[in-house]
Amino acid sequence: xxxxxxxxxxxxxxxxxxxxxxxxxxxxxxxxxxxxxxxxxxxxxxxxxxxxxxxxxxxxxxxxxxxxxxxxxxxxxxxxxxxxxxxxxxxxxxxxxxxxxxxxxxxxxxxxxxxxxxxxxxxxxxxxxxxxxxxxxxxxxxxxxxxxxxxxxxxxxxxxxxxxxxxxxxxxxxxxxxxxxxxxxxxxxxxxxxxxxxxxxxxxxxxxxxxxxxxxxxxxxxxxxxxxxxxxxxxxxxxxxxxxxxxxxxxxxxxxxxxxxxxxxxxxxxxxxxxxxxxxxxxxxxxxxxxxxxxxxxxxxxxxxxxxxxxxxxxxxxxxxxxxxxxxxxxxxxxxxxxxxxxxxxxxxxxxxxxxxxxxxxxxxxxxxxxxxxxxxxxxxxxxxxxxxxxxxxxxxxxxxxxxx
Amino acid sequence: xxxxxxxxxxxxxxxxxxxxxxxxxxxxxxxxxxxxxxxxxxxxxxxxxxxxxxxxxxxxxxxxxxxxxxxxxxxxxxxxxxxxxxxxxxxxxxxxxxxxxxxxxxxxxxxxxxxxxxxxxxxxxxxxxxxxxxxxxxxxxxxxxxxxxxxxxxxxxxxxxxxxxxxxxxxxxxxxxxxxxxxxxxxxxxxxxxxxxxxxxxxxxxxxxxxxxxxxxxxxxxxxxxxxxxxxxxxxxxxxxxxxxxxxxxxxxxxxxxxxxxxxxxxxxxxxxxxxxxxxxxxxxxxxxxxxxxxxxxxxxxxxxxxxxxxxxxxxxxxxxxxxxxxxxxxxxxxxxxxxxxxxxxxxxxxxxxxxxxxxxxxxxxxxxxxxxxxxxxxxxxxxxxxxxxxxxxxxxxxxxxxxx
DNA sequence: CTATTTAATTCGAGGGTCGAAAAAAATAGT
DNA sequence: ACTATTTTTTTCGACCCTCGAATTAAATAG
Numbered sequence: 066x067x068x069x070x071x072x073x074x075x076x077x078x079x080x081x082x083x084x085x086x087x088x089x090x091x092x093x094x095x096x097x098x099x100x101x102x103x104x105x106x107x108x109x110x111x112x113x114x115x116x117x118x119x120x121x122x123x124x125x126x127x128x129x130x131x132x133x134x135x136x137x138x139x140x141x142x143x144x145x146x147x148x149x150x151x152x153x154x155x156x157x158x159x160x161x162x163x164x165x166x167x168x169x170x171x172x173x174x175x176x177x178x179x180x181x182x183x184x185x186x187x188x189x190x191x192x193x194x195x196x197x198x199x200x201x202x203x204x205x206x207x208x209x210x211x212x213x214x215x216x217x218x219x220x221x222x223x224x225x226x227x228x229x230x231x232x233x234x235x236x237x238x239x240x241x242x243x244x245x246x247x248x249x250x251x252x253x254x255x256x257x258x259x260x261x262x263x264x265x266x267x268x269x270x271x272x273x274x275x276x277x278x279x280x281x282x283x284x285x286x287x288x289x290x291x292x293x294x295x296x297x298x299x300x301x302x303x304x305x306x307x308x309x310x311x312x313x314x315x316x317x318x319x320x321x322x323x324x325x326x327x328x329x330x331x332x333x334x335x336x337x338x339x340x341x342x343x344x345x346x347x348x349x350x351x352x353x354x355x356x357x358x359x360x361x362x363x364x365x366x367x368x369x370x371x372x373x374x375x376x377x378x379x380x381x382x383x384x385x386x387x388x389x390x391x392x393x394x395x396x397x398x399x400x401x402x403x404x405x406x407x408x409x410x411x412x413x414x415x416x417x418x419x420x421x422x423x424x425x426x427x428x429x430x431x432x433x434x435x436x437x438x439x440x441x442x443x444x445x446x447x448x449x450x451x452x453x454x455x456x457x458x459x460x461x462x463x464x465x466x467x468x469x470x
Numbered sequence: 471x472x473x474x475x476x477x478x479x480x481x482x483x484x485x486x487x488x489x490x491x492x493x494x495x496x497x498x499x500x501x502x503x504x505x506x507x508x509x510x511x512x513x514x515x516x517x518x519x520x521x522x523x524x525x526x527x528x529x530x531x532x533x534x535x536x537x538x539x540x541x542x543x544x545x546x547x548x549x550x551x552x553x554x555x556x557x558x559x560x561x562x563x564x565x566x567x568x569x570x571x572x573x574x575x576x577x578x579x580x581x582x583x584x585x586x587x588x589x590x591x592x593x594x595x596x597x598x599x600x601x602x603x604x605x606x607x608x609x610x611x612x613x614x615x616x617x618x619x620x621x622x623x624x625x626x627x628x629x630x631x632x633x634x635x636x637x638x639x640x641x642x643x644x645x646x647x648x649x650x651x652x653x654x655x656x657x658x659x660x661x662x663x664x665x666x667x668x669x670x671x672x673x674x675x676x677x678x679x680x681x682x683x684x685x686x687x688x689x690x691x692x693x694x695x696x697x698x699x700x701x702x703x704x705x706x707x708x709x710x711x712x713x714x715x716x717x718x719x720x721x722x723x724x725x726x727x728x729x730x731x732x733x734x735x736x737x738x739x740x741x742x743x744x745x746x747x748x749x750x751x752x753x754x755x756x757x758x759x760x761x762x763x764x765x766x767x768x769x770x771x772x773x774x775x776x777x778x779x780x781x782x783x784x785x786x787x788x789x790x791x792x793x794x795x796x797x798x799x800x801x802x803x804x805x806x807x808x809x810x811x812x813x814x815x816x817x818x819x820x821x822x823x824x825x826x827x828x829x830x831x832x833x834x835x836x837x838x839x840x841x842x843x844x845x846x847x848x849x850x851x852x853x854x855x856x857x858x859x860x861x862x863x864x865x866x867x868x869x870x871x872x873x874x875x
Numbered sequence: 876c877t878a879t880t881t882a883a884t885t886c887g888a889g890g891g892t893c894g895a896a897a898a899a900a901a902t903a904g905t
Numbered sequence: 906a907c908t909a910t911t912t913t914t915t916t917c918g919a920c921c922c923t924c925g926a927a928t929t930a931a932a933t934a935g
Contacts, residue, residue: 068487069484070475070480075477075891079922096883103473104924106883106924110883110884137932139929139930142882305686315798316722327832386724393720393721399715427732428733476890477892484891501914511913512892512917515916541902542901544899544914546913
């Protein structure tokens with residue numbers, strides 16, 4: 066809106082449109098692309114023949130899986146993304162775990178690698194070596210030419226800078242300002258970016274279930290800490306300087322329970338794993354949160370609740386109240402939207418849901434009780450999918466940009 | 471990004487660019503426009519000659535107030551927006567007051583009109599008649615041809631739908647879902663839109679002080695209730711269905727003081743005028759907020775505080791704590807940004823600031839204490855300016871759209 | 876084997892922006 | 906007074922892009 070448009074940038078934009086239509090559609094004909102994008106058949110023809118010439122699209126021989134509109138007429142020719150056009154590297158750094166994958170340009174995973182380690186005890190260099198080494202392994206076992214690697218996306222539990230170069234802060238390590246993107250770029254000589262894992266989960270859901278999560282929703286991660294990925298009107302929301310949307314550090318009880326961040330009363334200080342455990346075991350709200358290395362098992366808490374332990378049940382309900390109250394504040398800002406709850410914490414959702422909905426009751430829109438809330442216990446596939454997706458989207462943009470020679 | 475671009479839409483976008491460059495610049499030459507927008511001299515020449523032919527730009531005879539780069543060379547020809555190209559109507563509906571103005575296409579106010587009335591006692595029809603009548607008066611006294619009126623912008627204290635057609639809810643009247651835009655359109659046969667006053671103040675500040683408020687900031691209105699206008703990365707933030715950003719109804723104390731909205735613990739229930747008064751006079755937090763018609767004078771509260779009344783001072787400090795805590799939550803979502811406090815409530819800012827800053831202390835970014843906070847006591851000029859601005863921006867877009875015949 | 880139907884490509888027409896050259900309008904210098 | 910210089914603005918042709926219409930391609934129905 067605020068920048069000049071030149072003729073060649075028109076083609077640039079429309080190339081991107083075609084590329085993403087094919088990526089979404091899987092196997093689509095040129096006519097389908099025209100219908101989806103609104104471009105004329107002539108233009109689609111011109112753009113696709115460019116993209117095929119450049120090797121980004123192919124006409125797979127295994128043919129017309131595209132159903133014809135009717136039996137008659139010239140059959141549609143299916144186009145698809147060329148899996149061999151590029152490789153991307155995906156690296157996921159979680160509490161006590163590093164994993165990596167090599168994904169082809171169609172989004173299919175070619176090879177994987179993973180290691181358990183004690184993330185809190187690693188030096189800066191060890192972190193670098195662990196991430197680089199894990200991707201190197203995946204790359205070696207992929208059987209692909211390493212020169213096809215075009216881009217690397219890194220997922221971390223923690224706060225990144227908004228440009229995706231640094232890990233600024235993380236619960237899984239005491240180090241700060243780690244230049245993860247720079248490390249990966251140096252090691253593999255391709256561009257790299259770092260993203261917050263909650264953002265990536267949200268991206269994955271946004272792609273996976275567009276009817277429910279296509280425009281506006283939040284994914285809230287309940288595990289070590291409370292994170293959020295927020296989509297509004299189809300765009301992911303980030304902070305002005307950081308990855309932002311730290312739902313867990315909105316204030317629930319001013320001056321209340323001690324949070325891992327050092328402040329008091331954060332949502333996380335009631336709904337984070339350590340907070341629920343602290344309350345379930347009857348410890349003081351002032352009890353300092355455990356060290357990052359201490360993995361807390363939600364099953365233990367779930368077992369207590371199932372056994373009818375009132376303190377555990379109350380702890381979980383308070384977590385729900387914190388989350389629900391946070392949502393009320395969020396909804397006051399931008400109105401209500403569906404929620405995806407993700408992670409181990411969702412195994413106690415049954416005890417949590419009533420207090421979430423009670424907090425939402427009578428919220429601004431007047432319809433707090435029928436907010437869509439769905440649970441996803443295992444976050445790993447979502448993170449991996451979102452991570453690959455992010456790199457592919459950026460790659461598509463670069464390809465759309467590529468000047469025709 | 472997600473929609474086809476055609477050649478004629480390129481011109482459309484660049485026409486808009488030129489138009490807004492001239493609107494911003496006041497008196498600018500074609501070369502200046504080229505420099506500002508990035509368009510080539512050839513294109514600027516083509517577009518400006520179109521816009522001059524269509525009557526939207528003029529070359530004022532009162533000449534070269536544009537300073538030449540050096541003495542030598544062909545002098546710059548100043549261009550400016552043609553004030554006579556259009557008129558817009560501005561209508562402002564506040565507690566017990568309706569005002570209207572006629573503004574020309576350059577943004578200069580031509581005539582005004584205002585009436586005191588008891589907004590809470592008006593029927594739906596009386597509201598319509600008051601708004602229509604007030605603008606009609608301004609229009610009559612403008613001495614301009616009414617047919618030049620192109621668009622009407624209405625400002626209201628309250629919540630609108632996101633498309634700007636309805637007043638959904640307001641503290642100043644018990645009526646709901648008032649089709650204000652429709653009423654104005656019917657009465658004057660031109661398009662109309664309704665906006666939340668806090669959004670308009672934010673727009674005015676955004677234009678008026680771009681160095682501080684050009685990209686990201688919030689304007690918080692402290693008067694009857696607590697409203698907010700929020701800019702992030704240069705865009706105003708609204709709700710998904712409503713005008714949104716109801717800062718005053720984020721939760722400060724779950725289950726706490728009774729708010730006018732019927733819920734408990736909202737920021738407004740501590741920082742709204744009625745809430746500060748309630749606390750200053752030692753009334754219960756459960757005391758129902760007064761009726762909309764009851765205008766509460768902040769001077770009374772300020773006087774008490776100046777006289778050293780501890781209850782009043784504490785009430786104001788609590789208001790500051792509520793605002794500061796709300797900002798912490800907001801900053802957790804999108805990082806910190808400057809704040810403009812607007813309205814009568816700012817006359818007690820001195821008592822409020824320490825508790826705001828204390829709440830911000832140690833907030834996510836780690837630098838809560840050096841947040842820019844500035845006060846603007848009188849909101850009226852900001853609302854009027856923002857209201858006119860909004861209509862002019864939309865008008866500019868329509869003009870940019872206008873197909874060349 | 877022909878008519879019909881649908882898909883994809885080709886070919887101007889039309890609209891845009893841009894760079895280079897030309898024209899316009901002033902000052903500086905002799 | 907006249908010419909050279911400088912800066913702004915317009916004009917002109919080259920090039921890019923999308924689109925509609927016509928054409929070509931490739932199948933089925935009868």
